[in-house]
Amino acid sequence: MNKLYRILSLLLIIPLLSGCWDRVEMNDVSFFMASALDLTEDGQLKTSILVPIPVAAGGDNGKVSPSGTLGKTYFVVSAKGSNIHDAERSIQQKISRRFFKGHRRVVFIGEALARKGIKDILDYYSRDPGSRLRTYIVVTKGKEAIEFLKNDHPIERIPSEEVRELERSGVGVSATFRDFLMMQARDGIEPVTGAVELVSPTGTVKEEEKYSLYQLSSTAVFKKYKLKGYLNDIETRSLRWIKEEVKQEIISGSIAGSGGNVGVVMNKMSSTIQTTMNGEKARIRIVLKGTGVLNEANVKLDLNQSGSLILIEDELGKLVADQTLRTIRKAQTEWKADIFGFGLQLHLFHYRTWQKIRPKWDAIFSDADVTVTAQISLRRAGIITNSLSENGVGES
């Protein structure tokens, strides 16, 4: 026992001999909150980072004011380089504080760069141990990515936080580097990411707004690491329904034969995909299912009759099926990119067939025979029965 104590007390000296090489005080760290990657005109990579400016504590009665002289809560630094590390080296020369990338939430990819290809960038993000694969990857639709970093947001102190929240909220396609790499690695599916736009908050284009909002409604379609095009709002919904990524969604549309339109809050949305090969021809059958509640009904129907609800269900089903079919047609014709994972179904359930047709899948997909049916069932018609009439509430 005595000997043990002697050894232990000798061991106690070791901490004093070694340094603390990993230790870095928070005051000496600059956190990357978001990065933006752009392609310059001379073909170089322009890397921009968003660093929050810590708010200095103290002042009168806990009033806080940002430290530094900028009066802002964040700042953006850019540098050009042949690759990301080259650019980061230049950035580090401009910022004395050590980089810390563990908290990066979003990486914006400029449209031009995305079209050129993001293979090199993905290599960096999956290789660098300081970066996290949980970082969201988004394509900036129509603008340079750095614009998205510099945009002041009315709510968030750090504007890129808003994009992350949008990605998380489930309104559109969300993809992290991990998701992207997994989609890329899988057979029979092409990767997609969210595409963000900067929009005017009130929609008035003429009026000069002081700030813009981020909108996540489109989807960026990649093929061979290159941006091929975008899916719009409705097409994105169809894509997510097929991939069963959507948990809750509002579907509205005019109903033929009812003289009006309806709004339905859908939940329990699911899909069944059946891909079969008939010789060289693929046959894809998609069944979309959804349960919802009729929460808006501007129709001249007696909603007490179950037939009326069935009519609405059928019409909505047709609408959804039509929208979905058009989305698939777009992917088939414009990009020949199987973003829905139909090939994956073959890969999973008909492996031998898949092995045979694998090199030709893009062609087969673009030529595939697709049928979509949508089965929508409505649980309730809200808390009143019929649409408001001139006589009174709920009377027909």
Place this chain on the structure above:
Amino acid sequence: MFKQLFGNRKKRSNVFQDKTIGSTEGEDLVSSLNENESRLRAIFNGCSDVIFRSFQIRGQQNAFIVYIAGLVDEKQLEESLLKPLMLGDSTESSDSNPELLSFLRNRLITNSQLIQSSRFQIIEQEILRGSVAICIEEQMEALLVGIQGGNIRSVEQPSTENTVRGPRDSFTEILRTNTSLIRRKVRSSRLKIEMLTIGEITQTEVAIAYMKGITNESTLKEIRSRIQNIQIDVVLESGYIEQLIEEKSYSPFPQFLVTERPDYLVAGLLQGQVAIIVDGSPFAISAPMTFWGFLQAGEDYYERVLYANLIRLIRLSFAMIALLLPSLYVALTTFHQQMIPTNLLLSIASAREGVPFPALVEALMMEATFEGLREAGVRLPKQVGQAVSIVGGLVVGQAAVQAGIVSAPMVIVVSLTGIASFTIPRYNFSLAFRILRFPLILLAGMFGLYGISVGLMLILVHLCCLKSFGVPYLFPTAPVSLQGLKDSLFRAPLWTLYLHPQPTGKEKGSG
């Protein structure tokens, strides 16, 4: 060199060796009253609180009494001793001298505590304990009447261990009162209370209490022999005994329960503990004690089971906070920034902006300040204490944050740690957490979470090695005892706790 550093400790005796002063060993009373008196006066030479009073027993025999003022109930002395001795009818008294003492004993002196002795040594000791010695002309023996009294503190509410529900009495400085408080709760002859005298000079009475049939006999034997082997001059508090008989003096973890609540001590006795009560101290100690035992309060059993379990859970988590929070904060902010949620990280980074010290220095500084404030709060008089706590807690903290010397999160961490350490019901156990916090902060500042894990590992290894009188300190979790687990981190309903815990594993594991 290391032999010099870690040379074997020599056994030192802290016993006052010179026994020649005032030694009365082996001397007996003589028949001459004057000689006896002068002998006693010589013994108590310079002791101004020793009172000699001469009188005649019913106008016949000369006699005197000796007692120490303040230790004796003087009213009772007059009423029950001096009055019947001096005033009674002289014809009743026996003429023959040899029977005088038995006459006094049987007919006159009504006190229950009475002994007869001829030895100066015993007379001296009894007088020092508060007896009244009566020496009579031509009698070779003195009567020693116990009428202890004087000003003593009455039984009051416990001052350091408060409960919402439970008995309100607490131990006092008088041993007899304390044993009576225990006896009142356990009306069983199986409760044994043995008396010993420790302290060459102070002659302090020490009681060992245990439940026969529940206490492990070998544990009892071990404790008894260790106490008997104590050689010390002075015993002022039960802490002396605790430190002299505990196994690991250099462990931060206490191995004795220290309490001033009789109900808690009795609960321990009924679980097989051996209690040691020291005259002059309101704090009784008892052993063997386990890690989980220190995290329990008496209220755990008085309150209903669900609430008791919730409180135990909260207590354990706050104990962990008291141990780990500052070091975790230091490790996370200086090594593992990626582990803090982003928004929290930004807040902390903002608060730390402009703070001149590294987080490690900041933490050590604030913890030391807090310990200092706590110590000051204990030492200062009550009237000043409040001012110190206000100035220390609010003004200094607020001002330090505003001046940018420390960051606000650190103040929160330190104060939370301080509050958390008060949730540990046993004060001496919380001291262990207070001590261990500092090395953990240092480890965290140097190695981050790795350092904390190594530190915790060392603590765990130490706890696994530690034994309190043969009982593993982590019983019933290590070694596992399913019966014991019913009352460890969680407590099963009372009706399931029908077995006496056997923490020593019957007789085999002791020693």
